[in-house]
Amino acid sequence: MPSLREDLVSGWPTLDRRDDERLARSLARSGEHVLSGPPPGDATAPFQAAGTFQAADTDALARLVDAYAARLFDYCHALLRDQEQAARALHAALLAAYAHAGRLSDPASFRAWLYALARNECLRRLRDPRRPAERREAAEVEDVFLDDAERTRRLATRRLVHAALGDLRGPERESLDLLLRHGLEASEVGAVLDLPPARADELIRQARHRLDEALAVAVIARTGRDDCPEVAAITGSAVGEAPLPPAAVRRLSRHIEACPVCRERRSRTVSTTRLLQVLPIALMPADLRPAVLSAASDPARFDRLPAAADRAEPFDEDGWPVSLDGSGSGDGEDEARRQPPRFWPALAAAAAVLLIVGVGFLLMPGSSGGTNANGTPHPSGSSEADPSDTPDSSSGPSETPSPTRSGSPSPTVSSTSPPPRSPSPAHRSPRPVVSHSTPPPEPSHTVPAGRLAVSPGSCALSAQKTECPVTVVAIGGPVTWSVGAASPLSASGGGTLHAGGTGHATITLTACDASGSGTVSFTPGGSVSVSWTCQ
Structure with missing residues (x-):
């Protein structure tokens, strides 16, 4: 029986791998009878001959439905975004699993095998030209223990996650969903997506x-606006109200790389795993379970079982369903890499929404926020960086998002040689230990010159509001600064700041004869655009 402990991400019951193997073997024994089918022209014959054995068949299928149907429906719904289509795909996949479980050579891979069957059924429907254009999404599983405040916060966090996930490529989104919400190992994710283990590992690392x-x-x-005014200057008034423009996100990311204050904050990261907990879980229709069971036990509906079994063909020599993505040419992946990167628009949208949510998902410095690409937890105190986490050149800045966005997976093309079908732990060579044959050089005692960050970047004055306070911060080293302005503006402030030190200036409208605008300049760098309105 499945464990009663709930999965930390999805809330589904945690399934023991040994239960998977027992269920696979039970279904395999059932399949010996199912695959034989009824004699031609006699739909009732197998039921008359089976007797008590037929009840055992139905029991195995019922245990499969109870263990996996809810999570598989959520997966199908994520691909198809339609309740009826997802239910039909899952109905067919469960019947196919019932019929073909005996072909699976390694029962240990049963979980990934189920997801591969379900994925093929979804891809088949995505490619069907008769697929209805109208979508009706399923209701979500409600958490009755949330109060109104928690529910509001969860909805805001969902907007964050959807904004960030929405600009990943289809295979990237799907790999994270399978790994973090559905609990598959990295090697199993690769098997479901028809990718070799190394390529699946790379895909997961890049997506995370x-x-x-x-x-x-x-x-x-x-959170960095108070400590670093340049953050406030970059984000401006858009914070908390609308997504930052891609150019602003690009500037902010560059600033973080150069700013010691923000780099230190960056060491505190966000738990991707915990954020994915708030994604809605699609509610499986109540009539799906009895529909699946009756298709395998009701003589009047027996034709549905062999139809689903036939549609799931072909299978390879290991009993694995041949992926509908499996052209083996690699063209799909090359095309995906040629598409305009969607990284920067994703940052822009995510940055805006998190400002509403707050910082409830912060972790300690050095924490990766959950599991690594193999699904094993990272030590919370580790700060060791994996070189493979560095994005490739295809992740570079792009000011323009791709013109098409879809919640369905982008077909992932397999390699020319079929990947191994039995999920196994990924084998990595140990990281090299760097040793120094000579003592490292003494650190330089030269203090680097800093630069000045000025915030806000603009001020609006009037006859009623004649002063604008400005904050300056020394970034990267000590700074000696001053400020100057031309009539009708004046500015006061100046001095020397240590690295990270904060100073203040005041811009004053000394006369208001006519409306106008101007710029107040700071030395060694920075400026404030000022406009004034006179009645």
Whole structure:
């Protein structure tokens, strides 16, 4: 029986791998009878001959439905975004699993095998030209223990996660969903997506890096305004109200790289795993379970079982369903890499929404926020960086998002040689230990010159409001600063700041004869655009 402990991400019951294997073997024994089918022209014959054995068949299928139907429906719904289509796909996949479980050579891979069957059924429907254009999404599983405040916060957090996930490529979104919400291992994710283990590992690392980066930048946009006025100057009034423009997100990310104050904040990251907890879980229709069971036990509906079994063909020599993505050419992946990167728009949208949510998902410095690409937890105190976490050149800045966005997966093309079908732990060579044959050089005692960050970047004055306070911060080293202005403006302030030190200036409208605008300049760098309105 499945464990009663709930999965930390999805809330589904945690399934023991040994239960998976027992269920696979039970279904395999059932399949020996199911695959034989009824004699031609006699739909009732197998039921008359089976006797008590037929009840055992139905029991195995019922245990499969009870263990996996809810989570598989959520997965199908994520791909199809339609309740009826997802229910039909899952109905067919469960019947196919019932019929073909005996073909699976390794029962240990049963979980990934189920998801591969369900995915093929979804892809088949996505490619069907008769697929209805109208979508009706399923209701979500409600958490009755949430109060109004928690529910509001959860909805805001969902907007954050959807904004960040929405600009990842289809395979990236799907890999994170399978890994973090559905609890598959990285090797199993690769098997479901028809990818070799190394490529699946790379896909997962890249997807997690992009999400983690988006969320970390969003946290700095929300919490770094007081400590670093340049953050406020970059984000401006858009914070908390609308997504930052991609150019602003690009500036903010560059600023973080150069700013020691913000870099320190960046070491506190956001838990991708915990954020994914708030994504809605699609509610499986109540009539799906009896419909699946009756298709395998009701003589009047027996034709549905062999139809589903036939549609799931072909299978390879290991009993694995041949992926509908499996052209083996690699063109799909090359095309995906040629598409305009969507990283920066994702950061922009995520940064805006997190400002509404707050910082409830912050972790301690060095924490990766959950599991690594293999699904194992990272030590919370580790700060060791994996070189593979660095994004490739395809992740570079892009001011323009791709013109099409879809919640359905982008087909992931397999390699020319079929990947191994039995999920197994990924084998990595140990990280090299760097040793120094000579003592490291003494650190330089030269103090680098800093630069001045000025905030806000603009002020609006009037006859009623004649003063504008300005905050300056020394970034990267000590700074000696001053400020100057031309009539009808004046400015006061100046001095020397240590690295990270804060100073203040005041811009004053000394006369208001006519409306106008001007610029107040700071030395060694920075300016404030000032406008004034006179009645």
